[in-house]
Amino acid sequence: MTDTNPPAVGFIGLGVMGRPMAANLLRAGFPLVVHSRSPGPVEQLVALGAQAAASPAEVAARTEIVLTALPASADVELVVAGPQGVLDGLQPGAVVVDTSTILPATARDLAGRAAAKGGAFLDAPVSGGEMGAAEGTLSIMVGGQAAALERARPALAALGSRIVHVGDSGAGQLCKACNQLVIGGTMAALGEAFALARKAGVDPARVREALLGGFAASRVLELHAERVIESNYSASAPLRLYQKDMQIIMDTAREHAVPALVAAWVQQLVGLAVADRGSDFDYAGVITAVLRLAGVDGQAA
Amino acid sequence: MTDTNPPAVGFIGLGVMGRPMAANLLRAGFPLVVHSRSPGPVEQLVALGAQAAASPAEVAARTEIVLTALPASADVELVVAGPQGVLDGLQPGAVVVDTSTILPATARDLAGRAAAKGGAFLDAPVSGGEMGAAEGTLSIMVGGQAAALERARPALAALGSRIVHVGDSGAGQLCKACNQLVIGGTMAALGEAFALARKAGVDPARVREALLGGFAASRVLELHAERVIESNYSASAPLRLYQKDMQIIMDTAREHAVPALVAAWVQQLVGLAVADRGSDFDYAGVITAVLRLAGVDGQAA
Numbered sequence: 001m002t003d004t005n006p007p008a009v010g011f012i013g014l015g016v017m018g019r020p021m022a023a024n025l026l027r028a029g030f031p032l033v034v035h036s037r038s039p040g041p042v043e044q045l046v047a048l049g050a051q052a053a054a055s056p057a058e059v060a061a062r063t064e065i066v067l068t069a070l071p072a073s074a075d076v077e078l079v080v081a082g083p084q085g086v087l088d089g090l091q092p093g094a095v096v097v098d099t100s101t102i103l104p105a106t107a108r109d110l111a112g113r114a115a116a117k118g119g120a121f122l123d124a125p126v127s128g129g130e131m132g133a134a135e136g137t138l139s140i141m142v143g144g145q146a147a148a149l150e151r152a153r154p155a156l157a158a159l160g161s162r163i164v165h166v167g168d169s170g171a172g173q174l175c176k177a178c179n180q181l182v183i184g185g186t187m188a189a190l191g192e193a194f195a196l197a198r199k200a201g202v203d204p205a206r207v208r209e210a211l212l213g214g215f216a217a218s219r220v221l222e223l224h225a226e227r228v229i230e231s232n233y234s235a236s237a238p239l240r241l242y243q244k245d246m247q248i249i250m251d252t253a254r255e256h257a258v259p260a261l262v263a264a265w266v267q268q269l270v271g272l273a274v275a276d277r278g279s280d281f282d283y284a285g286v287i288t289a290v291l292r293l294a295g296v297d298g299q300a301a
Numbered sequence: 302m303t304d305t306n307p308p309a310v311g312f313i314g315l316g317v318m319g320r321p322m323a324a325n326l327l328r329a330g331f332p333l334v335v336h337s338r339s340p341g342p343v344e345q346l347v348a349l350g351a352q353a354a355a356s357p358a359e360v361a362a363r364t365e366i367v368l369t370a371l372p373a374s375a376d377v378e379l380v381v382a383g384p385q386g387v388l389d390g391l392q393p394g395a396v397v398v399d400t401s402t403i404l405p406a407t408a409r410d411l412a413g414r415a416a417a418k419g420g421a422f423l424d425a426p427v428s429g430g431e432m433g434a435a436e437g438t439l440s441i442m443v444g445g446q447a448a449a450l451e452r453a454r455p456a457l458a459a460l461g462s463r464i465v466h467v468g469d470s471g472a473g474q475l476c477k478a479c480n481q482l483v484i485g486g487t488m489a490a491l492g493e494a495f496a497l498a499r500k501a502g503v504d505p506a507r508v509r510e511a512l513l514g515g516f517a518a519s520r521v522l523e524l525h526a527e528r529v530i531e532s533n534y535s536a537s538a539p540l541r542l543y544q545k546d547m548q549i550i551m552d553t554a555r556e557h558a559v560p561a562l563v564a565a566w567v568q569q570l571v572g573l574a575v576a577d578r579g580s581d582f583d584y585a586g587v588i589t590a591v592l593r594l595a596g597v598d599g600q601a602a
Binding site: 164167174199216217221265 | 405427428429430433439440441442461462463465466467468471472475476478479480481482483484485486487489490491493494495496497498500501502503504507508510511512513514515516517518519520521522524525550553554557558559560561562563564566591594595596
């Protein structure tokens with residue numbers, strides 16, 4: 001942040017991710033204008049010092065940086081480019097930063113429309129989950145113009161500990177697709193490993209402990225595998241969002257003619273997990289789906 | 302280690318892994334007796350203070366703890382139970398610690414035969430590669446009797462920073478199979494991610510950098526993916542050994558009736574990589590095999 005007053009920042013979408021991110025912006029000293037479909041989270045942020053706006057357009061009219069954190073492509077299109085949307089109120093030189101996980105093609109389209117209004121649009125999906133959002137330690141994968149990123153960087157620095165300019169518009173979303181694919185492939189392999197352990201009479205918790213010290217170590221093994229071993233899904237991210245991510249991955253793989261057998265299998269495991277546990281279950285259900293296929297009870301321990 | 306003099310330790314198999322492990326035992330103050338088929342590494346260890354023995358039986362006759370680090374199941378069977386093998390010279394109460402990656406069933410068999418001679422056999426495969434062996438930071442996955450592990454623990458502590466007693470005989474090897482499976486699944490998913498990045502015009506090095514900050518972070522992403530991005534395979538572990546590991550995984554999965562689609566696919570990618578680059582190529586060839594399938598040139602960058 002510079003010596004001058006921090007720019008006014010807008011935040012639209014105060015869900016599981018958006019709420020703690022918005023709170024971190026307030027904590028970092030940014031004047032914050034918020035909007036969300038649900039009144040509860042708006043009231044919470046107002047109690048912390050934010051101002052409420054009646055529409056995305058009003059948020060944009062009152063701020064220089066507008067962040068969005070929404071479930072899917074259609075939501076972002078509506079909030080940014082729909083009636084009373086962000087583009088309707090966009091100030092010249094303002095930057096829209098979409099932290100949602102959406103199709104790279106949608107991000108490119110919205111970037112073009114923001115540029116036509118004299119502003120900029122960055123795709124800036126994040127990894128690190130609710131925990132990373134709360135702690136301000138997200139990894140932020142940015143696609144779009146470098147100059148726009150520099151304008152938004154002080155605000156993003158309040159949200160994440162790693163900000164990577166991946167490339168042009170859409171590159172951030174492409175990177176997030178890669179991120180979700182790698183998480184899924186790791187979970188699918190872990191499911192097979194835990195199934196092998198269970199059926200051979202070996203404790204998966206000991207396997208996890210041993211693997212954490214070698215080349216198989218990963219954040220997925222630390223966090224997602226622990227949730228499965230302890231059957232404790234309180235830090236859950238829902239399968240319904242991950243199912244959307246897998247569709248983005250498969251659509252993008254097809255678009256670029258990339259054979260993606262692991263991704264395709266992860267997508268099927270997500271389907272199995274949703275059928276078995278419902279779409280609100282934790283996306284570590286990819287691991288338990290493999291256990292179920294192996295004929296163990298879907299519990300690692 | 303206790304206040305008393307450290308026990309004499311034997312080391313058989315002075316290859317890429319065994320050589321630095323044996324050197325670490327000398328450094329930690331253990332009297333060391335070594336044997337290897339190649340004279341060069343024996344001379345190196347003797348120069349560092351080890352004594353040479355003419356056969357595995359002679360190593361066993363002169364030591365209380367006998368470590369082996371060999372390529373495959375057949376080598377371990379020959380060295381431990383073959384003519385002039387470890388069991389021929391095994392002292393009462395001595396512990397054989399096999400750090401090789403072999404079939405769990407072979408480990409269980411040798412444990413029975415060592416017990417019949419009044420000694421013990423631990424399966425204790427490692428993860429962390431040549432680097433972990435050199436730095437003494439291996440993860441050691443132990444199967445067998447707890448009492449035998451306690452006798453061997455001071456020596457193992459010179460080799461690894463994490464020693465996990467996974468379970469009974471064979472459990473260490475089962476755990477190592479899980480380890481190699483998870484590494485392979487992560488590499489296969491990373492190959493798809495890098496192929497997607499390459500074909501979408503996004504720099505895989507930036508993708509790697511962004512992913513390292515979030516839930517997709519892993520040792521494989523740090524180390525193996527870096528080798529692929531930089532086309533620098535100097536820290537290589539050869540496909541020929543990983544191919545053997547994948548066969549152990551598939552044999553064990555079949556034995557326990559575990560569906561292992563990711564493992565099966567990794568095995569095919571290993572075959573592709575061997576066909577393309579030869580069996581001495583780095584096992585990160587699993588990643589480049591996917592790039593090749595996607596029609597990019599097998600280089601990530």
